[in-house]
Amino acid sequence: MYTQTQWGEEGGPGPKPAAEPGGDDSHRQECGDPAGLDACVKCGICTAHCPVARAYAPFPGPKNLGPDAERLRLEGVALDPGCLAYCTNCKTCEVVCPSGVRITDMILRARRQQGSAQAESAKSRLRIRDHVLGRAEYLGRLGTVWPEFTNTVLATKLTRRLLQKALGISAEAPLPKYKKRFRLEKGSAAELTSESGQNGGKSVEGTGSSSMGRGAAGDPSAGNGSASKQVVYFPGCFVNYNDEATGLAVIRVLEHNGFEVIVPGFHCCGVPLTANGRFREAEGNARRNLALMEPYLERGIPIITSCTSCGLALKEDYPRIRVPAAKRIGAQTYDLFEFLWLLHERGELKEDFLEVRVPLAYHAPCHLKAQGIGTPSLRILRLIPGVKAEELDAGCCGLSGSFGFKAEKYELSLQIGHALFQRVRQGMREGKFKAVITECGGCQVQIAQGSGARSLHPVWILAQAYGLGGGT
């Protein structure tokens, strides 16, 4: 059984940086070799689609910052690093590029090389801000120790003005509400099916397992229990600190399908750290998470994510870490609905759905699109009788993790999301739908702020269809 020790950043149970080589070495190859550069046909499609370049004049756009500048960088010429910080890493450019150029790899590499985090945060208050925003975990822990207090404090105008002054965190930006920390008790299935919307105060530290009365089943070394009916759930910071109820809904849905859900005490996936220029810490988190996952990965147990950014990190970034577990993580990570769709295709998904009569709009998060799995949640929801779900198809919400929390980027972030908000408001006005569903917690917060619409994770609709308590 693991003990969660995320408090002290360096005090975690993580392994010493592994000495032995392992994992996917494609990263190394890419670093040494400008592969992808020649693939670029200079069509400019990426820049035409980049949500930041469309909204913000000084941003040179992906073509310029990626393949064009890469040539210069290879010759040792560096660009103004400030503009690199405006890339939100939404990956739209890569999705639309007809030639498969790994544009964001180039941009992130350049940021890493130029230490653009420092350049961007020349002032120390901004460094602290990146430190805070980079760690959903820190902010989260602060909030979950005493959620009511934190929410009240964060909600006051005065606090927000102070935050903006002191740290450059926008006074207007929709900081998510903090709830009690997501915790899963060992053998807590019964508890889980109880009303969960009210943040039931479960707070046992350590690996939780939802197995009914099977005490040690969460322990991977315990040989009992068939691996095929076990999954590991990676809840991610948003569920951990802001939206415990959704995490519990995910677990109940998986349990309803006969799975035992194991939740080790994972650390932040690292995406917010990377986005705020804290690359080394991001890698540290990845190593620690991989160490926690390793025993399960070895037994072929799938890792399930319900946050699309965590999912992308596990599939795209973790395989590049040089530890043996990295070899498996990409192939064994599934978005929740990707996993459920596989079950459906194998005829193993429980489809005893109750009718759910609610018109919905669906927003596909950028980091779901980047996973290259389509929109499995829409596919699943459309199996449910009564569900009508229309895809909004109105581009990026603009928040991009912590990007939109930054004072100098807040306006821009709302501008990027403008088309989406407009569509949502119009659809609500015309009565076309009653709520917006989207997997990403950040998108949910931003859509609610930008358009006033109710927004929630698609798992709630499924939970309702299973009669497990609903979200609509």
Add this chain to the structure above:
Amino acid sequence: MWDGLVIGGGLAGLIAGIRALERGKKILIVSEGVGSLAFAGGVLDFGRVRELRRLEKHPYAYVGEMAERAFSYFLQLNPAYTGTWGRRGSVLTPLGTLRETELLPRRLDASPLFKANKIVVAVPGGLKDFFPEIVKANLQKEFPSGNVRLKKLSVEEFADWRAAGKSIPGTVYAEFWGTERGNTALKRHICEIAGEADSEAIVFPGLPAIGCPEVDEVLAGISLPVVGMTSFPPSAIGLALYESLTRRVKALGGELLIGVGVERVEVESARARRAIVRSKGKETALTAETFVLATGGFLGRGLVATPDDVRETVFGLPLHVPPLRGGKDFLGEQPYARAGIEVDRHLRPCDPATGEVLLENVFAAGRILAHWDPWLEHCGGGVSLSSGLLAGELL
């Protein structure tokens, strides 16, 4: 399990998908990139269909009636477009010369210019890849009896672009005219031009032409004809056409998987079974009853050329590759343009040597087909539309 899996989301693949969805099929479209619609500027050339139909093995020869059906089908699908079967219209190129085409967005229809004696070219400040003096000179040549003048518009909303020393992409301008502030500015500028004595028609580069009711409304209230222009890639109008087609796919309940390529397709006894897609972290297998292969030509990367041969990238199908003889005349016929897949009347890939059908449940459409040349025959949009529509009927 899908009824149909479309590989390649360019014009041909999207039309195939939309038609099949209308017929009630469950369709998934998988595409590496967004396709070449963004290059094509939003006009669709059909070329001399009746003559081309007589060429042995030309796609128009086997799609038959479908060419005319595709023409009217597209008009009904996209009300922003206009065209008359068998007749040609004209649009302005980015440099202000005239070019003929068959299906065009109404906004681009240059015919009012033939009747105007006084043409005003609006010059939106800082618009990228727009060369007012050249456009003026070319228009003057095209309409020698008319008088052409330029009218600069300063758009204050783009002050920060100018301050950053950047010209404003057509896509950004097009989006702006559709916003509330852009709309007000557009109305003001156009009314000002219309109020001047020497204006009978306005040429306006960078206007949105598809799916922008706000702009349509402003222009409907103007007594002068306002003629838009095609632009250099990436073209705002081409992208808008692309977006209108993908929206249609989604509205019909279809699914699009953009940004990942089909790595290969597993084939059993001449039937395609599962397409393997490179998702992040792992491969995803997609099972379908039927498949459309619409991966485009060399630009779409359905075909790749190596120094000694040409390869089809998904199935590794044998190709028709014309003998290399041209090449001397740079602008003359490029034989590689006619390279591609040979098919039977149901678009099923055949062996070019024996004529034998190689895949029973795969239909090829668009640029990947052999025996046609969009550049010489001016039929890029027409062949892709008609073969795409036929594939959509067969799926």
